[in-house]
Amino acid sequence: MKSRKLYNRISVLRKEKGISRQELADVIGVNFQTIGYLEREEYNPSLDLALKISEYFGLPLELIFSSKPLKPLIEEIVELKNKIGGN
């Protein structure tokens, strides 16, 4: 079965945190090249790996991974705030 492409924000989040690919790889227990493949969206992580990444960045999975192209994080947060404010 061919899996669909998943989009992610790993690159942005990693740069924001100021860590290298090697450091992130060491924390989540993968090869540093795998971080490159994830950031270029050439590899879809398993649920276990996706959860490790979300736990590390302290963000919910749906803010890091999506089946649709992702908007900038700030736009998403503003939209979420508006939604909460609207309710």
Add this chain to the structure above:
Amino acid sequence: MENQLSKHARQRWIILNYFSILLIIGFFYLSLYFRKPALFFTGGAVGLVLVVVSYARVFFKTNLWKMVYKEKEYLDERQVQVFLQAMRQAYVVFVIVAIVLIYGFSVIGESIHVVIGACLLYLAHTLPAAIVGWKEEFL
């Protein structure tokens, strides 16, 4: 990572490696045909040097060969997927090559020489690493 090669450089070394194997086989059969063992020893020696040099460069120094045969516990999930796929493809290629050789030799009524056997063993052993080296952008 000064020992890492670009994908294209890896592909060139892999081609040289298997070309050298063909060179050894070629000199072996030429020496049989012309009944000149010296031809095999000289040509085969050149081929062997090329095999060793290219093997060292593409499989050994890049750690490619070691990586492919590493225990699953030392690999991450992407590497496991990549290496399993390479093993599967290598198996298919090896079976095709072996069947073609066996049928080919039986059709011409010749027995398979030990040189061919040794080259087949080498192929079986290096093919998974060669496939990974050929296909993967980064190792």
